[in-house]
Amino acid sequence: DTEVTQTPKHLVMGMTNKKSLKCEQHMGHRAMYWYKQKAKKPPELMFVYSYEKLSINESVPSRFSPECPNSSLLNLHLHALQPEDSALYLCATAKGFEQFFGPGTRLTVL
Amino acid sequence: GEDVEQSLFLSVREGDSSVINCTYTDSSSTYLYWYKQEPGAGLQLLTYIFSNMDMKQDQRLTVLLNKKDKHLSLRIADTQTGDSAIYFCAENAGNNRKLIWGLGTSLAVNP
Numbered sequence A: 001d002t003e004v005t006q007t008p009k010h011l012v013m014g015m016t017n018k019k020s021l022k023c024e025q026h027m028g029h030r031a032m033y034w035y036k037q038k039a040k041k042p043p044e045l046m047f048v049y050s051y052e053k054l055s056i057n058e059s060v061p062s063r064f065s066p067e068c069p070n071s072s073l074l075n076l077h078l079h080a081l082q083p084e085d086s087a088l089y090l091c092a093t094a095k096g097f098e099q100f101f102g103p104g105t106r107l108t109v110l
Numbered sequence B: 001g002e003d004v005e006q007s008l009f010l011s012v013r014e015g016d017s018s019v020i021n022c023t024y025t026d027s028s029s030t031y032l033y034w035y036k037q038e039p040g041a042g043l044q045l046l047t048y049i050f051s052n053m054d055m056k057q058d059q060r061l062t063v064l065l066n067k068k069d070k071h072l073s074l075r076i077a078d079t080q081t082g083d084s085a086i087y088f089c090a091e092n093a094g095n096n097r098k099l100i101w102g103l104g105t106s107l108a109v110n111p
Helices: none
Strands: A004-007 A010-013 A018-025 A031-037 A044-050 A053-057 A064-070 A073-079 A087-095 A098-101 A105-109 B004-006 B009-013 B018-024 B031-037 B043-050 B055-058 B061-066 B071-076 B085-092 B099-101 B105-110
Touching (some): A010 A018, A018 A031, A031 A073, A044 A064, A044 A073, A053 A064, A098 B043, B018 B031, B018 B085, B018 B105, B031 B061, B043 B055, B043 B071
Parallel strands (some): B009 B105
Antiparallel strands (some): A004 A018, A018 A073, A064 A073, A087 A098, A087 A105, B004 B018, B031 B043, B031 B085, B055 B061, B061 B071, B085 B099
16 A cells, blocks of 8 residues: 545635544554645645644644554644634645655635 | 755757756755656655755756856756656755755646
8 A cells, every 4th residue: 555545635624623634554664754835836844744643834833733543643632723724634645755645635714 | 045046937849958957055955856756646756966066867857056156057968758856946055954945847748
């Protein structure tokens, strides 16, 4: 299995909702990432987990809460988001210096 | 500081070669990458090159690295309409697993 999968593919939520994004990999990679990407822009790093421990938090607002329950799963919990948080949220895993991306979740905040 | 620059647009005819250029500033970069992103999709790692190499070839893709000038290029031979996408150059300048990204080059392939 050489894939990074993300669910859901699309998500529409109101500013008072709580939702979660899920990322799964079975490649045995021990580094996992969350990125946010606006249209036609490069991805912006949000969080890095290394061996299930949070190693980098790029000063992301607390309305985004990451969780790594095991080496195969990475979640991003969302609460009280703003319309400007609408973006493509990408998960990635790394083997050595190669990062592999999932297809992303397209999030729209109304 | 760290910076990666790319031209924003490139238009080529089908069957021609495409050359996408990138410059970077951090001389301690160890790996340099090319990612492809098709509309509505995630990022696909196309290829990468280690900083002690000056060329890497993989089928239709050729990566050239000029470390002295901090210049990286991606050549796509026999460009096809399926190559239309945004191509991001990125560098890994340390052990903290962070990538520094260029703004992306939008490649349009005309039939």
